[in-house]
Amino acid sequence: MPVVEMNAVDPDRFHQDIVPAARPVVFPGLVAHWPAVAAARQGDEALFDYLARFDRQEPVGTLIVPPEAGGRFFYNNDLSGFNFQGGRARLAKSFEFLLANRDVERPATLAAQSISTRAHLPGFAAENVSPLLAPEVEPLLWLGNRVIVAAHQDPYENLACVVAGRRRFTLFPPEAVADLYIGPFEKTPGGPPISMVSFDEPDLERHPNFARALEVSEVVELEPGDALYIPYLWWHHVRSLEPVNLLTNYWWSSEPAGHGQAMDAFLHAVLALRALPAHQRAAWKSTFDHYVFGDPDTATAHLPGSVHGMLGELSQEDAQRIRKMLGQKLSG
Structure with missing residues (x-):
């Protein structure tokens, strides 16, 4: 099914209505006024000239996958490693690579990922400027050619804005x-665990339930200037469709400061609960649900409120x- 589209959304509506609803939303043309988008419309060279104005010329994380992978950043055949090579390179080198390979039928695929604009493009x-988010939420840049990113989820709210090229989510x-x-x-291509299903050629004998996943999937193709809100922990597969693609995204979290991270609690739950007998796991499930x-x-x-303790509003x-107590228990 297509993703819902909304226009003329202001920050109040975004944070009070859209984010709590936890459903993907497309904002057509939300950042079409950006100078970066205007430069991209003039051509790839103009975009790179624009970015070069800010570039501190320090290496950034860069991945290369060979042509035979078809742009899919994934594992090797026995899952002992990956099908790509990673390192660090200056953005200018990535610009040169992308320009040189625009007309190559089956080029190697390059991805310069999660580029901190504060550190590398001040x-x-x-x-x-994001029309929906506060200035303290840092924009990150994702640059490459026809990159395929496997379905994954992030423990953040996410606003993804296309600057150049087209992307299908x-x-x-x-x-x-x-x-x-x-x-x-434990071993992942880019941080979060990923789906093992090839979206180009899904093997429904090996992954039969993927057909059921597709029934609840939502698909959208974004043009330059469009933005997509991806809710917290929603799975998303991303395909870049042009020889040059640039995305700006913003991650932010609602986790209370000082309370720890939800992923840490998940890892501890796997450690402490997964090996219990089924009836004990069921008992703990009831407790967690409550x-x-x-x-x-x-x-x-x-x-009475005076005895809510750790179940009440925590200072x-x-x-x-509580974190100190938990740390002591884990170190025992």
Whole structure:
């Protein structure tokens, strides 16, 4: 199904209505006024000249996958490693590579990923301002040719803005996880675990439930100037469709400061709960559903506020005390 489109959205509506709804939304032309988008419309050379104005000429993380991979950054055949090589290179080198390979039928694929604009292109954010987010949310740049990024999820809210080229996003809700056949957690191509399914040639004998995932998927193709809100922990597969593509994205989190990260709690739960007998896991599931995933007010409605303790509203000091206690238990 297509992703819902919305126009004329202001920051208040975005944060009060759209983000809490936790559904993907496309904002056509949201950043079409950006100087970076205007430069891209003039051509690849003009875009690179524009970016060079800000470039501190320091190496950034850069990946190369050979032509036979077809742009898909993935594992090698036995999952012992990956099908690409990684290193660091100056952006100017990436610009030269992309320009030289625009007309090559099957070029190697380059991806310069998660480029910090504050560290590497200071001044970019001041000229290309997000209409929906506060200035402290840093824009990151993603540059490459026809890159295919496997379906993955991020523990952040995400606003993705296309500057140059076109990108196709295929999105899945968090509950589709069982149908996406997720790979290893410890060894991943880019940080988060990824779907092992080839979206170009899905093997439905090996991955039969992927057909069910496709039934709940949402697909959108973005043009320069368009933006997409990807909710927290939504799975997304990304395909860049042109010889030169540039994306700016913004990640932000609602995790309370000092309370720890949800991913840390997940890892500890895997460690502590996964090996328990089935009946004990079921008992803990009931407890988690009531105290963690259920309505917080329901869990404490029968108690006076003075004794809500860790189930109540925590101060920074309370959070630090609980984290210290947890640290002591984990180190024991």
